Amino acid sequence: MMIDAIIVGAGPAGMMAAIYLKRANKDIVILDKNSPGGRLKSTYQVDNYLGFGRVSADELVQKMVNHLKDLEIEETDGFVKKITRTPKGFTVQTELETYETKAVILATGTAPKHLGVKNEKALLARGVSYCAVCDGIFFENRDVVVIGGGDSALEESLYLAEIASSVVIIHDLPELTASQGIIKKVKQHPKIQIRLNTKVLEFIGSTELEAVKLQNKSTYLLEVFPTSGAFIYVGNQADTSFLTDSMNFDQSGYIEVNQEMSTNIPGIFACGDVTKKDYRFIVTAISDGAIAALSAVKYIDSL
Numbered sequence: 651m652m653i654d655a656i657i658v659g660a661g662p663a664g665m666m667a668a669i670y671l672k673r674a675n676k677d678i679v680i681l682d683k684n685s686p687g688g689r690l691k692s693t694y695q696v697d698n699y700l701g702f703g704r705v706s707a708d709e710l711v712q713k714m715v716n717h718l719k720d721l722e723i724e725e726t727d728g729f730v731k732k733i734t735r736t737p738k739g740f741t742v743q744t745e746l747e748t749y750e751t752k753a754v755i756l757a758t759g760t761a762p763k764h765l766g767v768k769n770e771k772a773l774l775a776r777g778v779s780y781c782a783v784c785d786g787i788f789f790e791n792r793d794v795v796v797i798g799g800g801d802s803a804l805e806e807s808l809y810l811a812e813i814a815s816s817v818v819i820i821h822d823l824p825e826l827t828a829s830q831g832i833i834k835k836v837k838q839h840p841k842i843q844i845r846l847n848t849k850v851l852e853f854i855g856s857t858e859l860e861a862v863k864l865q866n867k868s869t870y871l872l873e874v875f876p877t878s879g880a881f882i883y884v885g886n887q888a889d890t891s892f893l894t895d896s897m898n899f900d901q902s903g904y905i906e907v908n909q910e911m912s913t914n915i916p917g918i919f920a921c922g923d924v925t926k927k928d929y930r931f932i933v934t935a936i937s938d939g940a941i942a943a944l945s946a947v948k949y950i951d952s953l
């Protein structure tokens with residue numbers, strides 16, 4: 651069966667695209683390798699979202715999912731592995747299914763960047779984590795570190811400080827890079843300490859994390875710093891490796907799109923954090939999602 655459009659990714663961008671396509675009477679499938687919500691599921695609180703001010707991320711995701719349900723849009727489980735051009739459109743392959751579609755909307759977002767140090771992989775889920783909301787609860791009344799100095803690192807430090815007995819922020823630059831408001835909150839928090847100009851060289855532990863090996867970037871002094879948990883927030887990256895080489899990406903692997911959210915391949919649109927852009931927020935993702943959907947409607951109708 652030929653579907654009008656397949657949306658890959660059910661984060662804010664993909665969900666918004668699904669709503670606009672459905673309202674234009676297109677038949678769609680929205681695929682995600684996880685449950686809907688995207689990166690919003692890895693935070694606890696959302697700020698600056700119009701109409702909400704401050705809202706729990708769980709509540710916002712639930713409202714988005716309900717919005718889809720009201721329009722009878724069901725997200726389908728599916729880890730997309732390959733997209734191929736055919737004479738009639740595209741095939742989208744997941745681990746279990748192959749779909750035929752006229753148009754594709756890529757809304758695959760980003761994943762957390764890894765530090766790339768010794769034992770990071772081996773101790774993942776054994777003390778090393780990229781998601782405070784998912785794993786923070788395991789560190790009740792224990793000491794944790796947060797690695798990174800941007801908004802996400804500091805926001806999640808505040809969240810962890812409600813659970814853990816202490817939080818030490820480790821950042822490899824001389825200054826934190828987060829916005830001033832959140833820096834002020836973190837500095838005033840009695841349970842949070844900040845170590846600047848300090849690099850993490852290694853995670854130490856046999857079956858569980860026991861310590862992090864640190865190096866001061868000015869003095870080069872090494873230190874083994876005991877901790878039960880390490881939460882890594884050193885940026886994000888797009889995983890576009892499953893896409894065709896003929897698609898235009900920037901040097902970091904983000905998809906290049908024009909104002910209509912069209913990629914260089916006619917019939918494939920992209921939206922949200924996976925695209926090349928300066929600002930990655932919910933509001934920019936959903937705006938892209940709406941534009942990508944309307945452009946896809948125009949494309950499908952022109953066929």
Ligand SMILES: Cc1cc2nc3c(=O)[nH]c(=O)nc-3n(C[C@H](O)[C@H](O)[C@H](O)COP(=O)(O)OP(=O)(O)OC[C@H]3O[C@@H](n4cnc5c(N)ncnc54)[C@H](O)[C@@H]3O)c2cc1C
Pocket residue numbers: 658659660661662663664681682683684685686687688689690692693695696697698699728729730731757758759760761802806889892921922923924930931932933935
């Ligand atoms: C810790 C943290 C805190 C944040 N706080 C805020 C905030 O307070 N306010 C704000 O506006 N923004 C915040 N953001 C940013 C916001 O979450 C993102 O900008 C937004 O989620 C981007 O939406 P998206 O749909 O483009 O991508 P994502 O949310 O990343 O969703 C992409 C989806 O695609 C799926 N996917 C990926 N590859 C495949 C594949 N091959 N097959 C199938 N599915 C796939 C993923 O599973 C995911 O569900 C925060 C982000 C983080 C990490």
